[in-house]
Amino acid sequence: MKDSAGPDFPEKRSAVVIVGPTASGKSAVAMELARSIPAEIVNADSRQVYRGLAACTSLPSERERKAVPHHLYGFLDPDEPYSAGRYAREARGAVLAILKRGRTPIVAGGTGLYIRALCDGLAELPERKEEVRKTLSDFAAERGPAALHRRLAAVDPVSAEKIPAGNVQRVVRALEVHALTGRPLAEWHRSGGKPAPFESFFFGLRWDREVLKARISERCARILDGTLSEAGELLAEGRMTSGPAFQSLGLRAAAARLRGESSRKEFARSLATDTLRYAKRQITWFSRDARVRWLDLSEPFDPSAAAGIILREIPVPAGGAGRRPVSTREF
Structure with a gap:
């Protein structure tokens, strides 16, 4: 070695x-x-x-x-x-x-x-909002994780590249942050803490x-x-x-x-x-x-x-x- x-x-x-x-x-x-x-x-x-x-x-x-x-x-x-x-x-x-x-x-x-x-x-991300998370989770349950991941790729391609479609929890969080702030999660991460x-x-x-x-x-x-x-x-x-x-x-x-x-x-x-x-x-x-x-x-x-x-x-x-x-x- x-x-x-x-x-x-x-x-x-x-x-x-x-x-x-x-x-x-x-x-x-x-x-x-x-x-x-x-x-x-x-x-x-x-x-x-x-x-x-x-x-x-x-x-x-x-x-x-x-x-x-x-x-x-x-x-x-x-x-x-x-x-x-x-x-x-x-x-x-x-x-x-x-x-x-x-x-x-x-x-x-x-x-x-x-x-x-x-x-x-x-970076200090916004607090979780259960109604937003539920809507996204329900979408994944009805349409499948791949469909939810395509939504993420449309608004935050950098995060979509890093987060696999099967990790629904992380995909939901990334979409939640974008929904609450209008900014991609990747942009928040670049701003550091x-x-x-x-x-x-x-x-x-x-x-x-x-x-x-x-x-x-x-x-x-x-x-x-x-x-x-x-x-x-x-x-x-x-x-x-x-x-x-x-x-x-x-x-x-x-x-x-x-x-x-x-x-x-x-x-x-x-x-x-x-x-x-x-x-x-x-x-x-x-x-x-x-x-x-x-x-x-x-x-x-x-x-x-x-x-x-x-x-x-x-x-x-x-x-x-x-x-x-x-x-x-x-x-």
């Missing part, structure tokens, strides 16, 4: 931000780093905030969450909307509390908008595309049955497939499989295809951020080696002695 050159980092208390596409090993590297220094992990995955989605979102295990403090994982009801603005407030609160305890916050996840909101801030009151070290996990594709394929096979089970539990609870939790990769396709609308093979293919597309969007998003220092990974994956490179680049809080030795193999 090798790391590419990046900016010099300030010698002051900071957060570590670990980014990359799905299945790149972010959680594993975060855990290795947290075992080496006094640290706590903060979620930056918009799907891992929901309860009951441990399999389909590859949530850190209960044992891992007991070994190292984790924040903003699996705490939200599946029907409760969650925005980047709310995430920024809650994640900043978690990061500042960790810093106050004299520990290092490790932010790990692949939701680029959440990480931007946390570190750079977002208040940056976080702490510095951040950005590290990205990068794989050869074919290797990443194989890792995604392996993950999809591993979570297939769990995703079906979680979709079944949500449906049994009366959750609507238009709700927030069902925006998670694979859940709608799993619901279709459970209704007999597709075969197991078709569901597996859909899950893998959608996950690959999502990974490509993540790579595009993070590749545009010049702050990210990329770590080029290869199989066999050694998360401790990646954590070792990160350790050499960051200041460790007082009391952080006792690092484990870094692997000496060729990176």
Whole structure:
């Protein structure tokens, strides 16, 4: 494994931000780093905030969450909307509390908008207006997500390019903002917000595309049955497939499989295809951020080696002695 050159980092208390596409090993590297220094992990995955989605979102295990403090994982009801603005407030609160305890916050996840909101801030968007949201949600239920997405493309093509048609929650929010303000959501985002009151070290996990594709394929096979089970539990609870939790990769396709609308093979293919597309969007998003220092990974994956490179680049809080030795193999 090798790391590419990046900016010099300030010698002051900071957060570590670990980014990359799905299945790149972010959680594993975060855990290795947290075992080496006094640290706590903060979620930056918009799907891992929901309860009951441990399999389909590859949530850190209960044992891992007991070994190292984790924040903003699996705490939200599946029907409760969650925005980047709310995430920024809650994640900043978690990061500042960790810093106050004299520990290092490790932010790990692949939701680029959440990480931007946390570190750079977002413009103050208008409050949600339920009647507008209901009208848009009803339109999606009657005409389909693709029709709703075409409406977004007509008024905010930049946001439409970034938001997949299947993510009805985000499409509704973008259209809501435009309806309430007359300005595209993309324009609001460009206007920026208040940056976080702490510095951040950005590290990205990068794989050869074919290797990443194989890792995604392996993950999809591993979570297939769990995703079906979680979709079944949500449906049994009366959750609507238009709700927030069902925006998670694979859940709608799993619901279709459970209704007999597709075969197991078709569901597996859909899950893998959608996950690959999502990974490509993540790579595009993070590749545009010049702050990210990329770590080029290869199989066999050694998360401790990646954590070792990160350790050499960051200041460790007082009391952080006792690092484990870094692997000496060729990176």
